[in-house]
Amino acid sequence: MDLTQLEVFAAVAEEGSVTAAAERLHRVPSNISTRIKQLEEELGTPLFHREKLRLHISDPGKTFLSYTKRILALAEEAKQSVSGQRPNGIFTLGSIESCAAVRIPPVLARYHQAYPDVELDLSTGPSGDMIDGILSGQYSAAFVDGPPKHPELEGVPVFDEEMVLIAALNHPAVNRAKDISGSTIYAFRANCSYRRLFENWFANDQAVPGKIHEMESYHGIVACVTAGAGLALIPASMLDSMPGKSGVKIYPLGNEMGKIKIWLMWRKGSASANQKAMVTLLEAMN
Numbered sequence: 001m002d003l004t005q006l007e008v009f010a011a012v013a014e015e016g017s018v019t020a021a022a023e024r025l026h027r028v029p030s031n032i033s034t035r036i037k038q039l040e041e042e043l044g045t046p047l048f049h050r051e052k053l054r055l056h057i058s059d060p061g062k063t064f065l066s067y068t069k070r071i072l073a074l075a076e077e078a079k080q081s082v083s084g085q086r087p088n089g090i091f092t093l094g095s096i097e098s099c100a101a102v103r104i105p106p107v108l109a110r111y112h113q114a115y116p117d118v119e120l121d122l123s124t125g126p127s128g129d130m131i132d133g134i135l136s137g138q139y140s141a142a143f144v145d146g147p148p149k150h151p152e153l154e155g156v157p158v159f160d161e162e163m164v165l166i167a168a169l170n171h172p173a174v175n176r177a178k179d180i181s182g183s184t185i186y187a188f189r190a191n192c193s194y195r196r197l198f199e200n201w202f203a204n205d206q207a208v209p210g211k212i213h214e215m216e217s218y219h220g221i222v223a224c225v226t227a228g229a230g231l232a233l234i235p236a237s238m239l240d241s242m243p244g245k246s247g248v249k250i251y252p253l254g255n256e257m258g259k260i261k262i263w264l265m266w267r268k269g270s271a272s273a274n275q276k277a278m279v280t281l282l283e284a285m286n
Contacts, residue, residue, distance in 0.1 A: 001042055003075055006068045008035040009047065013057050013065050069137035077272050088117035091274040094130040094142030095122060098218065098238040099262055103159050104143060111281055118274055128191025134267055141275045145193050146263030155265035158282045162236045163197060163258040166248040168228040174251045181207035184230035186221045189214055197260075198233040201253055222248065233258075 011021035012032065022029040040047050047061035057065065076089070095104060100122065108120055123139070130142040135152060148155055167174060174180055181202070187195040195212075202209050213230065215221050219242065221232045226247035233253075239245050252258055264282060266275055 001039065003072065005035050005039050006072055008032055009039055010065065010068050010072065012036060012048070012055060013061065013068075016054055016056075018055065019053070066136045073137045073140065073270065073272075077270055086117065087115045087274045087277040089274070090119045090121055091272075091278075092121045092139045093123070093278075094133050094139035094144075095124050096127050096130060096144055096262075097124050098161075098235040099143045099159070100124045101218075102235075102237045102241050103262065107278075107282065107285065110285065111278060114281065115274075115277055118277075126188055126191050127193040128189075131265075134265060137267075140270070140272055141264055141266040141278065143262055144265055145260050146265065147261070148263065148265050152268050153265050154268050155263040156279055156282070157261040157263050158286065159262040161260050161262055163194060163233050163253060163260060164236045164239065165231060165233055165251040165253065166222070166225050166239065167231045167251070168225060169247065169249055170228065171231070171249060174231075174249075176254060177202045177205035177207040180209075180231055181205075182210045184211045184213065185209045186213050186215055186224050186230050186232040188216070194233060194235075197257070201233070201257055204257075218242070219244070 008021065008025065008027075011024050012018060015021045015024060018029045018032045018036075022032045025032070036047065043060075043064065045060045046058055047064060048055040049058055108122070111118070112120065123133070125133075127144050130139065130144045131150060131153070133139040134142050135150065141155075143158070145161070146155060146157060165174060167180075172179070185198065187198060189195070199209065211230075213224070215224070218234055218238050221234065222239070222242055222244045224230060225232050226244055236250075239248075239250070264279065
């Protein structure tokens with residue numbers, strides 16, 4: 001097993017076909033097929049299910065892909081650490097949705113101007129997905145609310161944020177969680193740390209939310225709250241950027257509970273030249 005085999009496997013897994021992977025790696029399809037067959041024979045298990053011209057990664061393949069990405073990332077880090085290279089190549093970044101929409105666009109613009117040889121690859125999602133992505137090697141670093149809780153993560157705080165409760169204009173005043181115990185709320189999926197903060201705010205006041213409607217966008221959440229369908233907890237910076245902010249009442253959480261920090265996190269010991277340049281830029285901008 002060598003790095004070339006791992007690069008071929010990762011390309012096929014991501015592209016879903018030998019032909020597409022061959023085009024991406026500038027190789028002939030027969031070479032790709034041979035490499036995959038050799039790797040499967042060495043591992044003693046099929047990495048893909050074949051269906052006509054498509055390849056679907058198997059469960060063992062998914063497990064092996066996680067290790068493959070980490071090995072390739074570590075190999076690239078080792079190369080950069082001894083070569084003293086200027087930041088270059090692909091820099092895979094993750095970010096929670098609100099931060100990607102409001103906080104980091106000027107940061108990414110400055111980074112691109114300073115390091116044009118770096119190809120920024122940004123993905124967004126709930127905080128839980130971002131953490132999993134860092135640990136699996138999917139992301140080199142990610143913007144997530146902190147501080148890091150996993151022992152394999154480290155990072156630096158980069159932005160201050162405040163979470164605020166929003167309600168319809170005709171909703172009675174909200175001074176504490178008990179005031180809205182049993183009320184319908186709108187939130188992201190359960191692996192979102194902001195949702196956990198909301199639920200903890202209720203629990204700390206010995207209150208409970210009513211039905212929780214899961215949504216995939218802040219715009220949708222604000223629209224539902226504006227219509228009087230329920231309440232929500234969202235970042236103040238995100239709300240400030242939205243045209244619908246005038247259609248809701250805003251309430252801070254008590255006891256500074258809504259004050260949080262956004263961190264740039266990465267896996268311990270995996271700092272690349274690209275990531276170090278990002279940290280330096282963020283420090284200069286703050």
